[in-house]
Amino acid sequence: MFARRFVQLSSRTAATAAPGARLVRGGHGAPQFNEPGGYLFGRKPGEKYESEGWEVIWIGGFTIAFGLIAVGQIYKPDTRIRTWAREEAERQMREEGDMLEYKKTAYKA
Numbered sequence: 001m002f003a004r005r006f007v008q009l010s011s012r013t014a015a016t017a018a019p020g021a022r023l024v025r026g027g028h029g030a031p032q033f034n035e036p037g038g039y040l041f042g043r044k045p046g047e048k049y050e051s052e053g054w055e056v057i058w059i060g061g062f063t064i065a066f067g068l069i070a071v072g073q074i075y076k077p078d079t080r081i082r083t084w085a086r087e088e089a090e091r092q093m094r095e096e097g098d099m100l101e102y103k104k105t106a107y108k109a
Contacts, residue, residue: 043049093100 039045090100
């Protein structure tokens with residue numbers, strides 16, 4: 001009984017609603033619009049900018065973090081598989097007595 005009444009109420013349209021009742025959707029009124037003030041970021045040209053207290057800490061923190069990440073990326077160890085394979089091959093060639101460096105020959109055209 002409750003379920004049937006719930007379905008009836010939830011599927012009600014404007015045509016089947018009680019007389020005088022309006023079905024209003026959205027109901028937020030007219031869209032909000034801020035009139036342009038004519039100044040970028042609301043500051044008049046020539047007006048001195050006063051930084052807020054958190055801005056200096058924020059910029060400093062980002063600068064230090066960027067610097068640490070950059071240094072870390074520059075000095076990180078080379079862990080590529082190709083580098084390891086080359087070093088391993090050179091080690092094995094040295095143990096077997098093979099030459100790692102070849103003699104340069106003069107090019108004759």
